[in-house]
Amino acid sequence: xxxxxxxxxxxxEQYELTETPSYHFTMNRRDFFSVLGSGIAITFAAVNASxxxxxxxxxxxQIGAWLHIGEDGAVTIYxxxxxxxxxxxxxLAQVVAEELDVPMEKIxxxxxxxxxxxxxxxTFGSRSTPYMGPQLRRAxxxxxxxxxxxxxxxxxxxxxxxxxxxxxVMNRETKQAANMGKIVKxxxxxxxxxxKVTLKKIDDWKIAGTSVKKVNGETFVTGRHKYVSxxxxxxxxxxxxLRPPAYxxxxxxxxxxxxxxxxxxxxxxxxxxxxxxAGDLSTANKALQSIKAEWKFxxxxxxxxIFDHLRNKSKNDDRGKTSxxxxxxxxxxxxxxxxxxxxxYIAHVPLEPRAGVAQWEGTKLTVWAGTQRPFGVLxxxxxxxxxxxxxxxxxQPDTGSGYGGKHTGEAGVEAARLAKxxxxxxxxxxxxxxxxxxxxxxxxxxxDVKAGADxxxxxxxxxxxxxxSGGSGIDTPYEVKNTxxxxxxxxxxxxQGSYRGLAATANNFARESIMDDLAAALKxxxxxxxLKNLSEQRMKDVLEAAAKAFxxxxxxxxxxxxxGIACGEEKGSFVAACAEIAFDRNENDIRVLRxxxxxxxxxxxxxxxxxxxxxxxxxxxxxxxxxxxxxxxxGKILNPKFSAYRVPRxxxxxxxxxxxxxxxxxxxxxxxxxxxxxxxxxxxxAIANATGKRLYTLPLVPQGLEA
Amino acid sequence: xxLLINKKKYAVNVASDDTLxxxxxxxxxxTGTKYGCGEGSCGAxxxxxxxxxxxxxxxxxxxxxxxxxxxxxxxxxxxxxxPVQRAFLDVDVFQCSYCASGMVMSSVSLxxxxxxxxxxxxITAMQGNVCRCGTYPRxxxxxxxxxxxxxx
Numbered sequence: 001x002x003x004x005x006x007x008x009x010x011x012x013e014q015y016e017l018t019e020t021p022s023y024h025f026t027m028n029r030r031d032f033f034s035v036l037g038s039g040i041a042i043t044f045a046a047v048n049a050s051x052x053x054x055x056x057x058x059x060x061x062q063i064g065a066w067l068h069i070g071e072d073g074a075v076t077i078y079x080x081x082x083x084x085x086x087x088x089x090x091x092l093a094q095v096v097a098e099e100l101d102v103p104m105e106k107i108x109x110x111x112x113x114x115x116x117x118x119x120x121x122x123t124f125g126s127r128s129t130p131y132m133g134p135q136l137r138r139a140x141x142x143x144x145x146x147x148x149x150x151x152x153x154x155x156x157x158x159x160x161x162x163x164x165x166x167x168x169v170m171n172r173e174t175k176q177a178a179n180m181g182k183i184v185k186x187x188x189x190x191x192x193x194x195x196k197v198t199l200k201k202i203d204d205w206k207i208a209g210t211s212v213k214k215v216n217g218e219t220f221v222t223g224r225h226k227y228v229s230x231x232x233x234x235x236x237x238x239x240x241x242l243r244p245p246a247y248x249x250x251x252x253x254x255x256x257x258x259x260x261x262x263x264x265x266x267x268x269x270x271x272x273x274x275x276x277x278a279g280d281l282s283t284a285n286k287a288l289q290s291i292k293a294e295w296k297f298x299x300x301x302x303x304x305x306i307f308d309h310l311r312n313k314s315k316n317d318d319r320g321k322t323s324x325x326x327x328x329x330x331x332x333x334x335x336x337x338x339x340x341x342x343x344x345y346i347a348h349v350p351l352e353p354r355a356g357v358a359q360w361e362g363t364k365l366t367v368w369a370g371t372q373r374p375f376g377v378l379x380x381x382x383x384x385x386x387x388x389x390x391x392x393x394x395x396q397p398d399t400g401s402g403y404g405g406k407h408t409g410e411a412g413v414e415a416a417r418l419a420k421x422x423x424x425x426x427x428x429x430x431x432x433x434x435x436x437x438x439x440x441x442x443x444x445x446x447x448d449v450k451a452g453a454d455x456x457x458x459x460x461x462x463x464x465x466x467x468x469s470g471g472s473g474i475d476t477p478y479e480v481k482n483t484x485x486x487x488x489x490x491x492x493x494x495x496q497g498s499y500r501g502l503a504a505t506a507n508n509f510a511r512e513s514i515m516d517d518l519a520a521a522l523k524x525x526x527x528x529x530x531l532k533n534l535s536e537q538r539m540k541d542v543l544e545a546a547a548k549a550f551x552x553x554x555x556x557x558x559x560x561x562x563x564g565i566a567c568g569e570e571k572g573s574f575v576a577a578c579a580e581i582a583f584d585r586n587e588n589d590i591r592v593l594r595x596x597x598x599x600x601x602x603x604x605x606x607x608x609x610x611x612x613x614x615x616x617x618x619x620x621x622x623x624x625x626x627x628x629x630x631x632x633x634x635g636k637i638l639n640p641k642f643s644a645y646r647v648p649r650x651x652x653x654x655x656x657x658x659x660x661x662x663x664x665x666x667x668x669x670x671x672x673x674x675x676x677x678x679x680x681x682x683x684x685x686a687i688a689n690a691t692g693k694r695l696y697t698l699p700l701v702p703q704g705l706e707a
Numbered sequence: 708x709x710l711l712i713n714k715k716k717y718a719v720n721v722a723s724d725d726t727l728x729x730x731x732x733x734x735x736x737x738t739g740t741k742y743g744c745g746e747g748s749c750g751a752x753x754x755x756x757x758x759x760x761x762x763x764x765x766x767x768x769x770x771x772x773x774x775x776x777x778x779x780x781x782x783x784x785x786x787x788x789x790p791v792q793r794a795f796l797d798v799d800v801f802q803c804s805y806c807a808s809g810m811v812m813s814s815v816s817l818x819x820x821x822x823x824x825x826x827x828x829x830i831t832a833m834q835g836n837v838c839r840c841g842t843y844p845r846x847x848x849x850x851x852x853x854x855x856x857x858x859x
Contacts, residue, residue, distance in 0.1 A: 085805075086802065217799065217804075221804075222788070223737075224780075612840075615842055615845065618841070619842075620840075642746065643744075647839060
């Protein structure tokens with residue numbers, strides 16, 4: 001239990017959930033149409049490839065639907081993805097509406113419910129758009145074809161005369177028309193996704209590709225939406241967990257007797273897990289405070305030693321990639337740059353802290369959790385409580401953000417343990433301090449870079465070592481013949497894990513800073529230097545688009561202002577950023593005045609929501625670039641609250657110009673992560689341009705521009 | 708103790724150290740008001756007391772006796788959204804929306820005091836509200852849109 005609860009296990013993204021799912025948890029066939037009502041259902045392809053097979057023909061336990069169309073013409077989509085603010089509830093519905101030719105209002109999405117949706121590994125890695133999107137598009141297109149078949153048979157007409165528009169099937173010649181619901185009336189047909197079905201061209205999109213508004217937006221601006229932290233079940237208790245006083249502290253003994261004597265209090269000790277539950281939060285807090293625990297402390301590295309620690313404890317694994325002879329090429333380079341970068345731990349700070357509600361009914365367990373991985377939480381629960389997976393249901397209502405920080409379901413696990421003891425439902429909501437301390441962090445890291453170029457500005461050598469922070473974005477997009485690129489895992493004293501963009505932020509920062517240093521040494525314009533060493537046209541396109549929007553090369557910074565530029569690619573999308581900063585000599589601090597960011601992720605599904613994702617990434621990226629860091633000493637987090645851990649606020653946002661390149665010839669890629677990676681190096685390079693100070697740390701200026 | 712919330716009287720048993728936030732959420736199930744930090748630093752818990760934005764997580768419930776409390780649930784009247792809510796939907800401001808209630812309430816308070824704020828005034832007034840999804844420019848645009856709706 002303690003391993004799961006105190007999360008020793010979450011390593012950086014190179015270990016991130018790449019195993020194939022061990023099972024498919026699906027709805028029982030008998031329940032299927034009785035729950036959904038008659039109509040047609042499109043299931044995942046693995047079930048049965050035969051066409052239009054009645055439900056009775058399928059194995060009992062093998063129906064997991066992507067899509068259902070009912071007799072009223074309502075379309076329901078089932079996906080195990082989690083909505084945490086990236087607005088996939090809207091964008092995925094859009095691509096389905098598009099393929100099916102139905103209005104958006106006809107579509108409802110069931111997301112993140114392990115009992116109702118096909119298995120999904122989780123919502124991370126910018127995968128919803130490039131993988132779930134096409135999957136649902138194929139399901140919708142398969143349904144469209146099936147409906148056309150059914151209509152042709154029923155109307156005894158040539159199928160090629162039929163088409164669907166706005167949910168209505170129509171015969172072009174006879175003008176016979178009926179809505180989809182009527183076509184599927186009385187049917188109970190199940191069809192597998194046709195993987196070869198023809199999808200619409202992005203160029204022909206009418207619903208996808210437009211700025212459809214957040215589908216359930218009104219429930220949020222009226223406060224009606226129930227996040228997990230808002231839930232209340234009949235008889236529900238409020239749970240609190242005893243946390244260790246520091247990282248590295250282990251429990252020696254605990255006395256729960258006072259808590260157990262309190263009226264209405266349930267107190268549990270299960271090895272290292274100690275928790276209480278009561279009918280109200282204030283009693284639960286009092287019960288928690290009454291517990292006397294003795295702890296044993298192990299020495300823990302503090303922030304001031306962390307970078308030495310990570311380097312010293314690092315391992316040489318086999319992830320290195322080499323080409324040519326980088327050390328010889330470096331020795332012979334006309335211009336060289338070699339630096340060590342330090343990247344601090346930062347926190348995700350989702351505004352809704354971790355929350356879970358658990359309810360046992362006999363041996364059946366239902367957990368509501370704010371998580372990006374409902375099926376992952378289900379697996380954890382099955383292992384921890386030794387309960388068959390079929391007996392567990394995890395439901396994830398739209399959650400108050402994640403940014404890669406909610407791959408786990410700690411609060412749900414804790415609630416389940418307490419609920420088991422109490423025989424009543426229990427809710428556990430982490431405090432901000434708990435969230436800041438015991439959730440996992442974006443890893444800290446050390447990055448060594450050595451690079452050389454010839455006198456014409458062509459890169460000749462590139463050596464890059466990342467210690468601990470991760471391997472994402474570690475490859476260089478620039479053409480270099482002689483390279484050594486290596487990730488070195490290390491031993492993190494703090495719990496660490498995924499973060500929006502993963503290590504691509506750190507790796508991109510180091511790479512783009514070195515590119516700037518080389519350009520300065522070569523006395524070549526940094527944009528020109530990048531373009532010269534790039535062959536990827538998509539990267540050149542974003543660079544040029546950002547430069548144009550910014551006025552790069554056409555305007556010069558004022559005195560004490562600086563311009564910086566940077567670019568990056570990750571997960572199939574491309575970003576470039578230009579920034580202008582002002583140096584305040586009196587305060588010895590800097591201010592980001594404006595930024596132009598160009599982003600390209602293939603065909604755009606929802607321009608408005610894409611702009612929000614880019615804007616949000618840039619703003620969040622500015623926090624990590626300028627001032628966010630976790631301070632810690634002897635295993636204690638020293639700044640676990642909003643008043644001590646600075647996050648970007650209204651006044652921190654520069655004037656932002658966002659350019660979105662719409663590549664309708666390319667499949668849509670995810671957009672929640674990559675836009676974050678360009679801003680930090682652009683700002684850093686602008687600081688260098690204004691002040692001559694070349695910084696090698698993230699955050700750049702947590703305490704101003706130090707001497 | 709009686710509390711006047713959204714023009715409705717509630718009789719509640721309140722301990723002297725109970726925060727208004729806890730009473731709203733746990734006693735009265737008015738969960739539109741959110742917990743974010745517990746120290747008045749993030750704005751998620753913002754409600755109006757006599758029309759002025761206040762952080763309910765650092766406000767003792769006993770201190771609002773006899774005052775008029777408005778929460779996000781009480782903002783729309785007669786099935787009609789408040790102009791700020793309307794505007795935020797029209798501009799399609801939010802991502803995860805956990806900050807939405809607090810943003811709406813702070814904006815309502817601002818526009819009561821200053822019906823036509825400049826962009827700089829909006830930024831200053833909203834500085835205490837955190838949107839971790841970072842859609843601040845959209846929120847500013849939403850408030851400007853609300854100004855337009857209120858005028859018309």
